[in-house]
Structures are given as structure tokens and as C-alpha cells.
Amino acid sequence: MQTEVFQRxxxxxxxxxxxxxxRFKTFSLSLFAGIPLDESKVTQVxxxxxxxRRGTKSYPETIQFRERLDELYGxxxxxxxxxxxxxxxxxxxxxxxxxxxxxxxQSLLQExxxxxxxxxxxxxxxxxxxxxKYVESEKTTVQKRIESIINxxxxxxxxxxxxxxxxxxxxxxxxxxxxxxxxxxxPATLYESYRRWLDEAVFDLYVSGDTSLEQVSAWAGQxxxxxxxxxxxxxxxxxxxxxxEPRTVVERLDVGQGKLNLGLRxxxxxxxxxxxxxxxxxxxxxxxxxxxxxxxxxxxxxxxxYASSRLDGHKGLLTIQSGIEIANYxxxxxxxxxxxxxxxxxxxxxxxxxxxxAMLVNQLKEIQDSAFERIAFDxxxxxxxxxxxxxxxxxxxxxxxxxxxxAVAAGVGLDTIYFLRDLKEEAAHxxx
Amino acid sequence: xxxxxYPKLQETLYHEVLDNGLEVFVLPKLGFTKxxxxxxxxxxxxxxxxxxxxxxxxxxxxxxAHFLEHKMFEEPEGDVFARFAEQGAAANAFTxxxxxxxxxxxxxxxxxxxxxxxxxxxxxxxxxxxxxxxKGIIVQEINMYKDNADxxxxxxxxxxxxxxxxxxxxxxxxxxxxxxxxxxxxYDCYHTFYHPSNMTLFVVGGVDPQQTLARIRDNQARKTFxxxxxxxxxxxxxxxxxxxxxxxxxxxxxxxKCMIGFKEAGPFPEGEAGIRRELTTKLMxxxxxxxxxxxxQRLYDDNLISDSFGHEYNTGPGxxxxxxxxxxxxxxxxxxxxxxxxxxxxxxxLPAASFERTRAxxxxxxxxxxxxxxxxxxxxxxxxxxxxxxxDVVRLYESITLDEVEERLRQLGDASMRSVxxxxxxxx
Numbered sequence: 001m002q003t004e005v006f007q008r009x010x011x012x013x014x015x016x017x018x019x020x021x022x023r024f025k026t027f028s029l030s031l032f033a034g035i036p037l038d039e040s041k042v043t044q045v046x047x048x049x050x051x052x053r054r055g056t057k058s059y060p061e062t063i064q065f066r067e068r069l070d071e072l073y074g075x076x077x078x079x080x081x082x083x084x085x086x087x088x089x090x091x092x093x094x095x096x097x098x099x100x101x102x103x104x105x106q107s108l109l110q111e112x113x114x115x116x117x118x119x120x121x122x123x124x125x126x127x128x129x130x131x132x133k134y135v136e137s138e139k140t141t142v143q144k145r146i147e148s149i150i151n152x153x154x155x156x157x158x159x160x161x162x163x164x165x166x167x168x169x170x171x172x173x174x175x176x177x178x179x180x181x182x183x184x185x186x187p188a189t190l191y192e193s194y195r196r197w198l199d200e201a202v203f204d205l206y207v208s209g210d211t212s213l214e215q216v217s218a219w220a221g222q223x224x225x226x227x228x229x230x231x232x233x234x235x236x237x238x239x240x241x242x243x244x245e246p247r248t249v250v251e252r253l254d255v256g257q258g259k260l261n262l263g264l265r266x267x268x269x270x271x272x273x274x275x276x277x278x279x280x281x282x283x284x285x286x287x288x289x290x291x292x293x294x295x296x297x298x299x300x301x302x303x304x305x306y307a308s309s310r311l312d313g314h315k316g317l318l319t320i321q322s323g324i325e326i327a328n329y330x331x332x333x334x335x336x337x338x339x340x341x342x343x344x345x346x347x348x349x350x351x352x353x354x355x356x357x358a359m360l361v362n363q364l365k366e367i368q369d370s371a372f373e374r375i376a377f378d379x380x381x382x383x384x385x386x387x388x389x390x391x392x393x394x395x396x397x398x399x400x401x402x403x404x405x406x407a408v409a410a411g412v413g414l415d416t417i418y419f420l421r422d423l424k425e426e427a428a429h430x431x432x
Numbered sequence: 433x434x435x436x437x438y439p440k441l442q443e444t445l446y447h448e449v450l451d452n453g454l455e456v457f458v459l460p461k462l463g464f465t466k467x468x469x470x471x472x473x474x475x476x477x478x479x480x481x482x483x484x485x486x487x488x489x490x491x492x493x494x495x496x497a498h499f500l501e502h503k504m505f506e507e508p509e510g511d512v513f514a515r516f517a518e519q520g521a522a523a524n525a526f527t528x529x530x531x532x533x534x535x536x537x538x539x540x541x542x543x544x545x546x547x548x549x550x551x552x553x554x555x556x557x558x559x560x561x562x563x564x565x566x567k568g569i570i571v572q573e574i575n576m577y578k579d580n581a582d583x584x585x586x587x588x589x590x591x592x593x594x595x596x597x598x599x600x601x602x603x604x605x606x607x608x609x610x611x612x613x614x615x616x617x618x619y620d621c622y623h624t625f626y627h628p629s630n631m632t633l634f635v636v637g638g639v640d641p642q643q644t645l646a647r648i649r650d651n652q653a654r655k656t657f658x659x660x661x662x663x664x665x666x667x668x669x670x671x672x673x674x675x676x677x678x679x680x681x682x683x684x685x686x687x688x689k690c691m692i693g694f695k696e697a698g699p700f701p702e703g704e705a706g707i708r709r710e711l712t713t714k715l716m717x718x719x720x721x722x723x724x725x726x727x728x729q730r731l732y733d734d735n736l737i738s739d740s741f742g743h744e745y746n747t748g749p750g751x752x753x754x755x756x757x758x759x760x761x762x763x764x765x766x767x768x769x770x771x772x773x774x775x776x777x778x779x780x781x782l783p784a785a786s787f788e789r790t791r792a793x794x795x796x797x798x799x800x801x802x803x804x805x806x807x808x809x810x811x812x813x814x815x816x817x818x819x820x821x822x823x824d825v826v827r828l829y830e831s832i833t834l835d836e837v838e839e840r841l842r843q844l845g846d847a848s849m850r851s852v853x854x855x856x857x858x859x860x
Contacts, residue, residue, distance in 0.1 A: 023463045024803050025442075066724035070789040073796030097796050101440070137733065144738050147686035148759065151581045254684045254857075257575040289513035289523075299511065302568030305576055323576045351514070358520035358540065365539030368465045369637075369805070 006206075006378060007213035011221045013229040014203040015382075018213040019374060025101055027109045027209035028371035029094040029116055032379055033201040034087040034234060037170045042088055043142075043177030044185060044193035049079045049090050050138035051190065055124035055131065056115075062134075065119075072111055073097045073104070077119075081175045084383045085237030085269075085314035088175060090201075092116060093372065098210055109211055110219055117223030121198065129187040130194070139182045146179045150253075153420065157259035158321060161418035164249045165263035169240070171315060202232035204382055208371035236271045236385045239316040242413025250419045259420040260332055262320040264340075267411035269316040270384040274408065276396035281408040282311040282318060283356035284348055285339060290355050292339040297322055303332050314384055318412065326421050333417065340414065346406035353402050360397050364390050433645055438823045441802060445823065446641040450649060452657050453629025455816075458644050459636040459808065467542035467637030468805035469535060471549050472813045474632075475625035476530040477603040478667075478748065484624045485661030492621060493612050494598075495570070495605015498527040500618055502566050503558055504534065512552040521545040529599055530748050531817065532625075535809070542639055543647045550633070550651050556622045558615040567610055574604050581855050585689040588681050589755065589853035593695045595675040596668040599751045628652065629660035632813050636805040667750050672697045674851045681855045687738075688856035690766055691757030695849045700752055704828075707820035709840070710747055711794075712832050713754060716840040717743040719782050719790045720773065721756055727773045736766050754844065763854045774844050782841065787834050795829050 004023075009016045035045060059065040069075045076095040081088065096112045124131050150156045159174065166172040203226065207216045242265040268278045286293035286309025297307035307322040324332045342348075367373040367390065381387035388396075436445045446458040477497050483489040504525070505512045516523040521538035534553050538545045577583045587602060594600035604610070635644055674695050701709055721727050721743055731737040741758030760766040801807045808822070815822040843849075 023461075025799050026803055063724060063726065063729050067789060070724050070793040073799070074793030075796065076800060095800055097799050101442075101799050102795070133733075137735070140735055141738055144687060144759065148740075149686075151685045151689075153579045154576075255579050257572065257579050288517060290511070290517045295511075298569055302565050303572070305569055305573035323572060325572065325575075351518075355514065355517035359517050359522065362520035362522065362537075362539045366466045366537060368539075369461075371803070 009213050009217050010231050011217055011224065013226050013231055014205050014220065014224060015231045016213065016217050016220060017204065017206045017378065018211065018216045019206070019208040019371070020210065020212055021208060021371075022210050024209060024371050025098055026371070027096050027098060027112060027207060027211065028375065029096075029112055030206040030372065030375045030379070031092040031116060031120060032089055032204045032206075032383070033197070034084065034089040034383060035197060035201045037083055037086055037088040037173060039170055039173060041193065042173050043181040044190055045088055045090065045197055046081050046175065046177040047138060047142050047182070047185060047190060048194045048197065049081065049092070050141055051130050051134050052119055052123050053077075053079065054134040054138065056118040057122040057124060058118060060124035060131070068115065072108060072115070073102055075112060075115070077115075083171065083175050085234070086170070087234065087383060089383065092120065100210075109207070109209065113216070113219040114223045117220065117225070121225040125191070129191040132187045135185070135187045135190055139185060142176060143179050143182050146174060146176050153253075153255055153257070153259055154321070154323065157261045157418060157420045158319065160251065160420070161261035161263045161319060161416055162317070164247070164418055165317070165416040199227050202234060204379060206375040206379070208375060234383050234385050237269055237314055237316075239267060239269050241265055241267050241411070242415040246414040246417055248417045248419070250421060252421055252423050255420060255422055257323045258326040258329060258422070260322045260324055260329065260336075261418045262336065262414060263416035263418065264318040264320070264412055264414050266316045266318050266408065268408065270313040270380065271386040274404070275313060276393065277400050277404045277408045278311065278313070279360055279397060280353070280356055280400040280405045281343065281412070282309055283360055284352050284405060285309050285343055286320060287311075288356065288359050290352070292342060292352075293320065293322075293336065296335050296339055297332060301331070301335060303328050303335070307336075314380075329419060329421070337414070340409070340412070343406065343412075344409040346402065348402040348405060350402075353405065357397055357400065361394050364394055433641075436823075440826065441799075441823060443802070443823065446645065448645055450628065450652050452652055453627070453660050454652060455632045456645060456648055457632070457634045457812065458639065458641040459634070460639055460641050461637050461805065464638040464805070466537055466539045466805070467635065467639050468537045468809055469542070469546060469549060469633065469635045470533045470809045470813060471535070471553050471633050472531050472533040472631060473625050474530065474630050474817050475532050475621070476528050477601060478529045478598040479625065479665055480598050480601070481666040482624065483664040483666060485663070489666055490620070492617055493605060494601045494609040495603070496613055496617060496621055497532055498604050499566065499570060499610060499613050500621055501525045501527045501532050502570060503563065503618060504553055504556065506557055506562050507552060507555060508557050512548065515548050516545060519545050519548065521548070523549070527603055529603070531813065533810070533813070542635075542637065543644065546635065546644070546647060547651055550648070553626065554655060556619065556626075558618050560615055563613065563615045563618065567613075570604060570610050571607050574602070574607060574610070577602075577604065579683070581683050581685045581689055584681050584683055585691050585757075585853050585855040586755070588679050588855070589691045589693045589851060590753075592676045592679040592851040592853055593674050593693045593753055594751065595671055597670040597751050598667070599748065624663060627660035628657055630663065632816060634809045634813055636808050665749065670750065674849060677851055679851070679853045680859055681853070682857065682859040683855050684857050685855055687759045687761055688763050688854055689758070690760050690763035690852065690854045691755050692767055692770055693851045693853070694754040694844050695851070696752040696843060697849070698750070700747060700750065703819035706747070706818055707815060708828055708832070710745060711825065711828055712836050713745045713840045715787075715790055715794055715832065716782070716837045717745060717754060717756065718794070719786045719837065720777055720841065721770070722790065724789070725786065731766070731769060736760055736762060736769065763852070763856075767852050771847065774841070778842055778845050782834065782838055784834055787837060791829055791832070795826055798825050798829070
């Protein structure tokens with residue numbers, strides 16, 4: 001099988017990464033723009049892409065913009081805003097059919113780059129600012145998005161746990177920004193902040209499909225109207241250690257099931273040489289159905305449907321989540337803490353280790369079969385400032401021993417215990 | 433083994449029906465590292481009353497198909513997840529209205545994992561103790577969904593549309609029905625619905641079709657099955673009208689969630705005609721209220737909908753309904769405006785240009801889906817169980833006419849066939 005590798009170049013401030021491949025029926029495009037996560041900018045940075053998707057210079061009306069995507073054989077266009085390390089990243093995605101499968105008279109990749117370039121750098125404007133009606137309507141949309149987090153209790157508990165754990169650092173902020181700030185944003189101030197963002201953000205354009213670096217670079221140079229300059233670089237994230245004593249936060253809402261979320265700091269991040277040890281640690285603890293949390297909280301104690309751990313490798317954070325009967329809080333917490341102690345004591349058997357390694361290696365290999373996942377994996381290396389090939393990471397995971405995984409535990413500190421529970425006891429108390 | 437070429441899609445599908453009745457499909461994906469396989473029985477939550485050939489008819493507790501799915505993973509020697517993990521394969525399963533599917537994804541040795549998949553699903557192991565233990569887990573799963581507003585509005589809607597048809601019953605059942613399930617009932621359902629002749633195995637990815645089929649044949653040849661009989665599924669007659677026109681559920685949400693359901697009266701065509709009706713209806717909904725429609729844009733501009741607004745069509749044995757809705761500040765106004773949009777469209781017809789554009793979009797979306805082994809396996813099996821061919825979708829889209837689309841639109845016009853379900857925090 002031929003090995004496919006990213007070809008790299010740059011056009012002005014934008015790095016270009018092209019993965020020539022004929023395996024997929026599409027061209028997959030991703031544009032990443034990262035800027036340090038900053039309380040004074042976070043809301044404006046988050047709002048801008050919502051306004052950008054309302055219209056461009058050539059397609060100023062939203063309906064024209066969307067009809068254009070439909071004409072391009074229903075090109076999938078979307079964007080996402082998230083935190084990576086100490087950065088707030090805006091990602092635009094476009095997925096479009098390779099011309100070979102349809103009777104198209106135009107190059108669909110060229111049209112896709114033209115569309116994406118214009119959406120990012122040539123928005124619909126009026127009087128030198130963003131279109132007022134779009135800004136007003138998207139302010140409402142972002143506000144609704146932020147407020148709707150509470151509708152999904154699993155996500156809400158995860159966000160609240162993170163917010164509590166990181167309450168003294170910018171990482172507490174939502175990637176969507178602060179809703180209190182939305183009312184004061186105007187079409188003019190948003191446009192100014194967008195122009196500054198174009199000047200300051202680090203841009204990476206990825207394209208996967210039956211094409212070449214030369215072809216993509218030529219079209220990107222033509223269609224992306226970015227300020228002149230050189231590509232920027234990302235800096236490694238600041239990693240904190242856990243508080244001395246874990247802090248417990250209990251919140252009450254009208255819910256039936258309790259959500260128990262634990263926030264831990266590991267002291268290790270993506271850039272560190274022992275990051276593969278941390279991956280294995282997390283795998284043994286709670287990433288899989290053979291992991292300690294699943295076996296002990298769910299299978300043995302029948303306390304939960306889900307009980308797992310998740311790693312944020314860029315920030316060195318580990319979170320544990322479970323949905324439980326409210327009355328079982330103490331028991332579930334005790335069992336979870338016992339599993340953390342087991343890890344610390346190095347009680348890891350050969351089976352747990354080998355299964356975890358096999359699962360992690362499988363996940364890494366499977367990335368190869370999805371264009372967007374390959375792109376995301378490569379960008380992880382860029383945004384963290386440490387490039388690690390899949391092969392290197394696989395080799396490093398295979399070399400992890402039980403001792404190394406247990407050694408990770410020494411640096412893992414439980415920081416925050418967050419419990420979302422019902423209103424019942426409180427109501428009874430009020431009545432009394 | 434037969435070989436089916438789809439040159440326009442650049443795909444080749446291999447097919448074989450084994451001696452025991454199991455249908456096997458293999459779709460090699462050149463250059464792919466991983467293999468994804470689904471082993472699916474035509475048995476879901478709606479199959480709660482049935483008569484196996486030569487036996488008495490029986491009713492089983494709600495949620496039993498899903499309970500069975502959970503319990504299949506337990507083997508005398510322990511949890512089967514562990515065996516998959518040793519092979520570096522990630523396993524999972526899901527239960528829907530009509531299907532229960534067991535699956536794995538692996539970049540390691542897919543043939544070994546295929547054996548594991550076939551072996552665990554064909555080896556039920558239920559004890560009083562392990563059945564009892566599962567109940568606590570499933571009750572927490574049910575409770576998780578009870579707190580999920582999107583789930584509640586969707587199932588609330590189906591409950592208000594359907595009175596007798598078991599599609600209105602929660603897939604996981606209720607706490608009481610789950611608590612009542614016994615190992616004898618599980619074995620009974622297992623023996624009825626997990627016979628190879630009621631199942632389909634789909635393998636997609638970086639595999640060699642001959643080797644793969646040989647391995648599956650060998651695996652099945654080692655096992656003996658009694659001859660599979662037919663299964664009669666018994667459904668009470670569903671009244672044509674909706675059960676109730678409006679249902680409100682109280683749950684803490686930031687904005688009300690509102691879905692409008694459009695129930696269809698039978699008969700429901702099967703095979704290609706059924707698939708065609710499904711594609712045509714989805715196309716119609718997209719032209720009517722999709723993100724590039726004028727209706728969508730006006731509702732968005734008036735702050736009545738958000739990005740959560742959408743539509744879908746769901747159909748199976750004895751039921752079919754369309755759904756339109758999302759989060760809204762004013763459910764009653766949204767319902768009124770959607771009703772108005774439907775009336776206008778029925779009166780004025782749908783624009784031919786939007787129809788053509790939407791058709792191109794649907795074909796593009798379908799082709800994009802062919803990059804995903806998971807989507808191919810899931811959709812192929814779903815189409816197969818309905819008697820259609822997933823790889824024939826482009827031809828069907830190309831042959832759909834605007835008249836057909838408008839005919840589907842007209843069936844949304846009967847207001848007596850609509851229900852509304854609303855989830856909101858402030859119910860008085």
C-alpha cells in the first residue's frame with residue numbers, strides 16, 4: 001500500500017498542508033485559525049464565524065450562500081469553535097464530491113477553495129462593517145447556543161466541572177464566549193476585531209483528496225485575501241498541578257439522574273515525552289469497556305450506564321463522568337476513588353495493559369481511513385508545537401510498561417468533585 | 433458467491449447466502465486500514481408480539497430486544513469486550529425499532545474479530561444472576577434518557593401520534609417492564625429472532641472478499657442450527673388518526689423544544705417502492721423547510737428557529753411519519769407558521785429550481801456518505817431489511833419527479849393527522 005504523506009507549503013500567513021490521495025470520493029478541506037484564549041476577545045472571536053456564514057461579497061444574502069453550497073452537490077460546510085491548549089481555535093470544514101463521480105463542468109475543488117476563501121476573507125459588508133441584521137441575529141444565535149448547554153445534562157455537568165476546576169484561568173471560559181458580552185458588540189466593533197483576528201491568528205489550511213500542493217497553493221493564493229506576512233507558530237500550553245485538597249461542588253437542578261463529574265490534573269501534556277504513558281494510564285483507568293471504571297462502577301456494582309474517563313491532552317486535564325442514582329453518590333465516588341488508588345498503587349495486570357495498548361494502537365490506525373481525522377491528528381501536532389507521527393506514537397505506546405503507567409499516577413491529582421443532583425431534599429427542607 | 437459491480441460509484445459488492453440462511457455481504461475498500469462489520473438481526477423494539485412458525489403467539493415485556501442486546505455481551509468466560517480488546521477491536525451494539533446490530537471496528541486482524549463477533553452473538557448465556565445485575569444498569573440508561581430533552585420531545589411526539597403500534601413504546605422499555613424480564617423470556621426471544629436466516633452480516637473495509645467469505649463459511653459450518661422457521665409479527669390495528677394533537681412535557685430547558693409530527697395512513701409500500709417513497713419524502717421536506725429554503729430563512733430572521741431546526745422522515749412496518757421542528761421561543765407561533773408554509777406550498781407548488789438543487793445536494797450527500805464504512809454498513813442493512821438496494825440510491829434520486837415530490841407534500845396537508853410535542857420548563 002502506498003504511504004500517503006502531507007505535502008507542506010505556505011501562502012503568505014497561511015500554512016498549506018495537502019494530502020494527495022485517491023482513497024476517498026471527496027475533497028476534504030479544513031481551515032484552522034487559532035488565537036490565544038483571552039477573556040477580552042473570546043466572545044468576538046466566537047461570534048465572527050457565525051456572521052461569516054451568513055453571506056459573502058459574491059453571495060451577500062444567506063439564501064444565496066446556501067444555494068451555492070447545494071449547487072456544489074451539497075457541499076458540506078460548517079464550522080466549529082473549541083479550545084486547544086491555551087488557544088481558541090475556529091475551524092471551517094468543507095467536504096465536497098470529487099468531480100469524477102458527477103457530471104460537473106467546473107473543478108469542484110477550485111470552487112470549494114473559492115467559496116471557503118471568500119467566506120473567511122471577503123464577507124458581506126455594509127458601510128465598511130459587517131451587515132447589521134446578520135450581527136444582531138447571530139448574537140441571538142450564540143446566546144441561545146450558550147444557554148442551551150443546560151439542555152444536555154451530560155454536557156452541562158462536564159462544562160460546569162471544567163469551569164469550577166479552572167476558575168482562576170482563561171480555560172474556564174466557554175469556547176463560545178461570554179453571553180454577558182454579546183449585547184455590547186456592534187457591527188463596527190465586531191468587524192474591527194475580525195480584522196485584528198485576521199492579522200493575529202495562526203492559519204493552517206488542509207486539503208485531502210486527488211490533488212497536489214502546487215494546485216492547492218495556487219488556488220489558495222488566489223482566493224484567500226489574507227494580510228501579508230509569514231505563518232505564525234503555536235506555543236505549548238501552561239500546565240498546572242492540582243489543588244492540595246479536592247474541592248466539592250454540588251449543584252441542584254430539576255433532574256432525575258445525578259451526574260458525578262471529577263476533574264483531575266495530570267501534570268503531563270501532549271508535548272511531554274511521557275504523554276504516551278498518560279494515554280495508557282487513561283486507557284486502563286476509564287477510556288474503554290475493559291477499563292477499571294467501566295468494570296467496577298458499571299459491571300460489578302450496577303451503579304451506572306456510563307462511567308468513563310477522558311483526557312484533554314493539550315491541557316493535561318483528565319475528567320471522569322458517570323450518571324448515577326442520586327442516593328448512590330457516596331458509593332459511586334468511593335468506587336471511583338478506589339480505582340484512582342489502584343492506579344497509584346500500580347495494581348495493573350498484564351491483561352489490562354495489553355488490551356489498552358491494543359485499543360489505543362487500533363484507534364490510531366483507524367485515523368488513516370478518515371480524511372478529517374487524519375487532518376485533525378496532524379493539526380494536533382501543529383497546535384501543540386510537537387509533531388509526532390502516528391508511527392512514532394504507536395511505537396511509544398507499545399513501549400509503555402505497567403510501571404510507567406503507574407508512574408503517571410504520582411502526578412495525577414484530584415482537583416474538583418462536581419455533582420449535579422435534584423431539587424428534592426432542598427424542597428423538603430424549605431417545607432420544614 | 434456473487435459479485436455486484438457499481439461502476440458509477442466505483443464499488444464492488446460480494447454477496448452470499450450460507451446454507452443456514454445467513455446473508456453475508458463484503459464490500460472491499462481499497463487502501464483502507466480498518467474493517468468494520470455489523471451482524472444484524474431483523475428484530476427490534478416493535479417486535480413485542482409474535483408467533484414463531486408452529487408455535488403459540490406471545491407477548492413479551494417492553495424493552496426486551498434492548499435488554500437482550502446488553503446481555504449478549506456476557507459469556508461464560510466473562511465479558512466479550514475483553515476478547516475484542518485483546519484483538520485491538522472496538523465493539524458495540526445498538527437496538528432500534530426494527531433492528532439489533534452488533535458491530536466491531538478493527539485495524540488489527542479483522543478475520544479473528546469476525547469469529548469473535550459471530551461466536552458471541554451465536555452463544556447466548558443468561559443466568560438469573562447476570563440478568564438481575566443488568567437491570568440496575570439499564571434503569572440508569574432509561575433515567576439518562578428521561579433527563580434528555582431532545583429524546584423526550586421526539587418520543588413524546590411518537591407517543592402522541594401512535595396509540596397501538598409499538599413504535600410509540602420506548603426502545604429501552606420502562607423501569608417496571610425491565611424489572612419484570614426473566615432469563616426464560618430472553619432465551620425465547622433469542623431463539624425466535626437470532627436464527628441465521630433472520631440475520632445479515634455486512635463487512636466493509638480493507639479485506640479480501642474471498643478470504644473473508646471463506647472464514648465466515650468455516651465459522652458457520654462448525655455450528656448446527658435447527659431449521660429456521662418464519663416469524664409472524666403481530667400488530668394491533670393502529671387507528672388512522674393521531675392519538676392526541678398536543679402533548680407538553682416539563683423539563684428544564686433554555687428554550688422550549690417543539691416538534692410537529694405528520695402521521696401517514698397506510699398502506700405502506702415495501703421494497704423499492706418503499707425506498708422511493710422515503711427518498712421522495714425526505715427530498716420534499718428539504719425543499720419545503722431545509723436550510724436553503726425561503727421558509728427556513730424567514731423563520732430564522734424572525735427569531736422563531738435556530739440551527740437546531742430540522743426535519744426527518746421515519747418509516748417501518750406499519751408506520752410512517754414526518755417530523756419538523758426544533759428549539760423555539762414561541763411553539764404556537766412556530767406551529768402556525770409551519771402550517772401556513774405547508775398550505776402555501778400545496779397551493780403554489782414547489783419551485784422546480786429548488787427541487788433540482790436539492791436533488792443535487794441529496795446525491796452529493798449520498799456520495800459523501802460512501803466514505804464512511806459505518807454509514808455504509810448501517811444504511812445498507814436498513815435498506816436490505818426493507819427490501820431495497822442502498823447502492824441504487826443515485827438512480828432512484830435521478831428518476832424522482834417534481835410531481836411525485838408534490839404528491840408527498842399534499843399528504844402533510846391534513847391537519848387532523850398532525851401532533852405537536854413541546855418540552856418546556858414553565859408548564860402550568
